[in-house]
Amino acid sequence: MKLENLKPAKGATKNTKRVGRGQGSGKGGTATRGTKGAQARAGYEHKIGFEGGQMPIQRRLPKFGFKNPTRVEYKAVNVAALQALSEKLGKLELDVEDIKAAGLAGKNDLVKILGNGELTAAVKVVADAFSKSAITKIEAAGGSATVIE
Secondary structure (H helix, E strand, O other): OOHHHOOOOOOOOOOOOOOOOOHHHOOOOOOOOOOOOHHHOOOOOOOOOOEOOEOOHHHHOOOOOOOOOOOOOEEEEEHHHHHHHHHHHOOOEEOHHHHHHOOOOOOOOEEEEEOOOOOOOOOEEEEOEEOHHHHHHHHHOOOEEEEOO
16 A cells, blocks of 8 residues: 555545536536525625524524623532541641632632531531531531631
8 A cells, every 4th residue: 555546435525516617517607606696796705693684593582681790609518528528638627728629619619618418527617608507517516617708
């Protein structure tokens, strides 16, 4: 096998349609573009979303909804995850950096502790926000919940 002997498999390629090469070819005259109008001319480009004059979908459908520009989003971390994390690290003081280092939240996320699960260790937790149930569970286990200012 040599480089000059390589060719596509039989039936893998088609010849290009040769338009505008005389009436005898069947594709002469208008070169398959129809008669007159912008689409028959060279350089024609339609706008994005153009539907041939029909009202385009982005104008047919109504606007709806609202995006609150001042919304604050928190990454939720449950009390059960704190229990597992304190056992894994062997620490009784957990802050946001420990939670992010464990992969429970991204480096730019705000962390909110939620009360799902059980907590037996007396853990001191520092986070951006806490739910009421999380605070009660942490304090019932003998720990403390501190909100970052």
